[in-house]
Amino acid sequence: MVVARKQQSVWRGMELYACIAYAVLFEVFVFWRSSATSSEYSSGANGRWLYGLKPGWIAGRQMDLSDTQWRNFRSGLPALTAVMAAFSILGACLRTSLGLKGRGMARFWLLASSVYVIYLHGNCVLFILAIVLGNYILTKALAGKVVFPYLLWIYNLTFLVSNRLYSGYKFASFGEQFAFLDQHRGALRWHISFNMVMLRMVSFGLDYHWAQISQPSTINWENHMRKCELCTPGISGTEGSSCYLSRQEKPVSGAQYNLVTYLAYLLYAPLYIAGPIITFNAFASQLENIQKAYSRKDIAIYGLRWLLCFLLIEFLTHHCYFNALAISGVWQRLSPLEIFIIGYGVLNFMWLKFLLIWRFFRFWALIDGIETLENMTKCLNNCCDLETFWKSWHASYNRYLVRYLYIPLGGSRWRFLNVWIIFTFVAIWHDLEWRLLSWAWVTCVLWGPELLVKSLMRTPQMASFKKTNAYRECHALAGSLNITGLMLANLVGFVVGPDGMKLLASRMLSRENVPLLLAIVFSFYIGTKLMLAIHDHAEKSQESKKQVSSRKQLID
Numbered sequence: 001m002v003v004a005r006k007q008q009s010v011w012r013g014m015e016l017y018a019c020i021a022y023a024v025l026f027e028v029f030v031f032w033r034s035s036a037t038s039s040e041y042s043s044g045a046n047g048r049w050l051y052g053l054k055p056g057w058i059a060g061r062q063m064d065l066s067d068t069q070w071r072n073f074r075s076g077l078p079a080l081t082a083v084m085a086a087f088s089i090l091g092a093c094l095r096t097s098l099g100l101k102g103r104g105m106a107r108f109w110l111l112a113s114s115v116y117v118i119y120l121h122g123n124c125v126l127f128i129l130a131i132v133l134g135n136y137i138l139t140k141a142l143a144g145k146v147v148f149p150y151l152l153w154i155y156n157l158t159f160l161v162s163n164r165l166y167s168g169y170k171f172a173s174f175g176e177q178f179a180f181l182d183q184h185r186g187a188l189r190w191h192i193s194f195n196m197v198m199l200r201m202v203s204f205g206l207d208y209h210w211a212q213i214s215q216p217s218t219i220n221w222e223n224h225m226r227k228c229e230l231c232t233p234g235i236s237g238t239e240g241s242s243c244y245l246s247r248q249e250k251p252v253s254g255a256q257y258n259l260v261t262y263l264a265y266l267l268y269a270p271l272y273i274a275g276p277i278i279t280f281n282a283f284a285s286q287l288e289n290i291q292k293a294y295s296r297k298d299i300a301i302y303g304l305r306w307l308l309c310f311l312l313i314e315f316l317t318h319h320c321y322f323n324a325l326a327i328s329g330v331w332q333r334l335s336p337l338e339i340f341i342i343g344y345g346v347l348n349f350m351w352l353k354f355l356l357i358w359r360f361f362r363f364w365a366l367i368d369g370i371e372t373l374e375n376m377t378k379c380l381n382n383c384c385d386l387e388t389f390w391k392s393w394h395a396s397y398n399r400y401l402v403r404y405l406y407i408p409l410g411g412s413r414w415r416f417l418n419v420w421i422i423f424t425f426v427a428i429w430h431d432l433e434w435r436l437l438s439w440a441w442v443t444c445v446l447w448g449p450e451l452l453v454k455s456l457m458r459t460p461q462m463a464s465f466k467k468t469n470a471y472r473e474c475h476a477l478a479g480s481l482n483i484t485g486l487m488l489a490n491l492v493g494f495v496v497g498p499d500g501m502k503l504l505a506s507r508m509l510s511r512e513n514v515p516l517l518l519a520i521v522f523s524f525y526i527g528t529k530l531m532l533a534i535h536d537h538a539e540k541s542q543e544s545k546k547q548v549s550s551r552k553q554l555i556d
Contacts, residue, residue, distance in 0.1 A: 049330050159194075168185075348380060424441075
């Protein structure tokens with residue numbers, strides 16, 4: 001038995017090294033081929049095909065700034081950094097010199113954030129105020145009644161859709177005497193940013209509603225207090241503090257559900273444009289007691305890591321024009337192998353882009369004493385199933401949907417139906433486009449089999465099978481198919497659209513491309529093997545920490 005275990009351990013080690021070698025060669029090949037394709041279509045006779053390329057600063061190369069979100073964020077970084085510095089320094093001075101907290105800090109943040117939002121949206125702030133005040137009146141009037149959650153969602157969804165359909169409205173449509181207000185609509189379209197405001201409006205309404213009816217939490221607090229060091233009393237440096245989960249789940253005092261705190265929460269500058277999403281309870285509790293989960297050193301290291309990621313995306317956009325190749329329609333002229341590489345590259349570019357945007361604003365909030373959830377909790381290339389992917393991509397949004405949609409809709413009892421409702425909402429929340437609905441529904445179709453298999457694996461009959469090598473191989477194969485499906489869903493939603501799917505399928509599914517498809521699935525199979533090895537290592541490390549902690553408690 002011992003010999004068999006040693007042989008298995010040796011085999012696992014050899015397999016791991018082989019997988020690492022393959023993964024390195026795979027990434028090198030992808031970079032080389034995508035860089036060559038980018039150069040081919042950005043110079044010479046093919047140079048006219050790509051748009052969105054701008055002069056770069058690395059080795060005299062052009063850089064891909066075809067993505068509107070990234071281009072705007074990158075160009076606005078100097079101004080955002082200056083605003084962040086001014087906002088944070090002034091807030092810290094007021095908190096330390098005047099001892100401001102609670103409603104005092106809410107007034108400061110409301111005043112400072114109002115200046116910021118007025119600059120962004122100009123006179124369109126009047127539209128925002130009208131909608132958010134209507135939401136506040138609705139909440140204060142009906143919270144605690146059975147019908148309130150339905151009315152709250154109807155109110156917010158109505159304005160979410162209406163804002164998009166009418167492109168943020170025109171003052172002139174309310175009368176010619178108001179037409180002059182349309183001349184100052186700010187630097188950013190208000191109805192785009194309003195998506196984030198809408199989520200906060202629902203959070204305020206439901207948090208207040210649940211406080212009114214004393215809704216019991218689904219968290220096992222006794223178990224949580226044993227495991228969470230930050231919430232455990234008596235640990236040095238954490239007295240009086242709470243973790244984010246505790247702040248989110250426990251209602252604040254009734255007096256904190258007031259208009260000033262509500263408006264400060266909705267317009268809070270660091271999180272206003274892109275998040276990460278924070279619940280009202282978590283925000284309001286940190287007005288009284290700022291976060292202690294991250295020390296100054298932790299925040300400084302977090303900022304340094306952001307800078308390194310920024311340099312990485314600068315290098316990437318100078319050498320691989322993934323997004324420009326996708327949105328310029330050039331993918332239709334590429335070989336199936338190149339289409340796969342560009343699709344894979346677009347996903348990685350999007351992940352890195354959103355990581356930088358979300359971490360910048362989270363860094364700003366942390367400097368200001370407000371903890372929010374990390375949006376990108378795992379690398380894109382370390383997710384082998386849809387559930388893990390969506391829990392780690394825009395994680396604060398995932399937690400939001402679980403708290404305010406999934407659990408109220410019945411949770412796991414109606415899981416298969418809830419997936420369709422939630423992803424349809426996610427698509428509409430992003431934008432009113434058929435390609436996004438197609439992406440959402442393709443994802444739901446892919447999720448069905450995964451949920452069935454996971455439910456089967458949780459049964460007692462499968463406990464022994466999960467310890468075998470056969471299970472590990474099945475897991476790796478299923479992971480490779482999941483990743484392939486995830487890539488297809490995102491290609492439909494963000495690259496080729498529903499109309500281009502037929503052409504893509506005809507190119508990729510032809511008989512001569514079967515070897516390529518098998519090679520793609522095999523590559524993802526190897527990748528999944530590496531992910532499982534990382535997961536096993538993390539579990540062993542966690543188990544070791546638990547054992548060390550148990551020994552310390554016994555000694556004490």
